[in-house]
Amino acid sequence: MLNIADTLYRWCREARPFALATVIQVSGSAPLPPGTALAVGTGGEAVGSISGGCVEGAVYELCGQVLESGEPPVRASFGYSDDDAFAVGLTCGGELEVLVQRVDPANQPQLTTALEQVLAGLPVAVAQVVEGPQRFLGRTLSVSGDGSAYDGTLGGLQEDKAVAAQADALLRVGRSACIQVGGDADTCPDKLTLLVHTHATPPRMLIFGAVDFAAALSQAGRFLGYRVTVCDARPVFATAERFPHAHEVVVDWPHRYLEHAEVDARTVICVLTHDAKFDIPLLRVALGLPVGYIGAMGSRHTHEHRLERLRETGVPEEHLARLRSPIGLDLGAHTPEETAISITAEIIAHTHNATGLPLSRVPGPIHGSLPAARPSPAAVLVA
Structure with missing residues (x-):
């Protein structure tokens, strides 16, 4: 639902009820992930949008019914039809399940607050019950x-605390996912499945080296x-005018800056200096940090020499x-712009545990399910 936070917040401020259709489960080649809403x-x-157009009409009609009648939330499934590919369904071959509910802002004030935090750029998670009584x-x-x-209640203190703890963990790594709580007669008798929507602060990309490749990569x-x-340590090159797409340009020795930088498991570090006096002290620091990705520019010969120096x-x-x-x-990149695409493609593939191969050579669904959480680099570092 956070993909349409601006409109939902306005409706909430105006105390206008609305129908919300949320993708709660996908399989096959469904085009949009869980949490997407209409x-x-x-x-x-x-x-x-919840399907890129395939089933929008049917979901719109269902939203209208639920909004007008005030009936309880309903779940609906949509999938590919072998008999009629142009019937209501996902002609791309996937399947999705949708929860459609009427939202009265007066009954869920915590939703208004959460949407306001999203629009303010603040991190927040919203856990939505999608399966249960x-x-x-x-x-x-x-x-x-x-x-x-946390704000709001699911009906009991134990459920609230359990959901808040798991939602906080997902928020810290910037992931949206389904969680389960309850089923314990002594604490949480009702078993619930919740979809946790997260709005985390943007992940950081730290680019070291004020070169042409850095300008394209920052964009x-x-x-x-x-x-x-x-x-970059060279003030004549590290200027805001040369890097208009960067959020900040810092003049400092790379390793000294990185020693005090705020990083987390989503941070990516790109070393483009390919100069040993910068690379070696910088990579010594970088490789000891719990970040998600570390890449360095240079030829294979440069890389082998770099490894020897680091050892x-x-x-x-x-x-x-x-x-x-x-x-x-390996995209055959030559220009700074092509190289930037090559680097970001590797970052995307690494983030999602993907192969990086052409889709024509990879069997199975195009849109695979979200990968399990990548082990924290911190855990690797202390292993």
């Missing part, structure tokens, strides 16, 4: 970005939703194994 207002206006369906509980507080990184920092400084092999160099996928 909403219909009291005037018949629609916002959002009818009286729970559609209820929401929101969790603040620092995990210190690509910003397009992908990263908060981009370009860092000499005491960097262990398990840390060196995290370094991706030469950086990027």
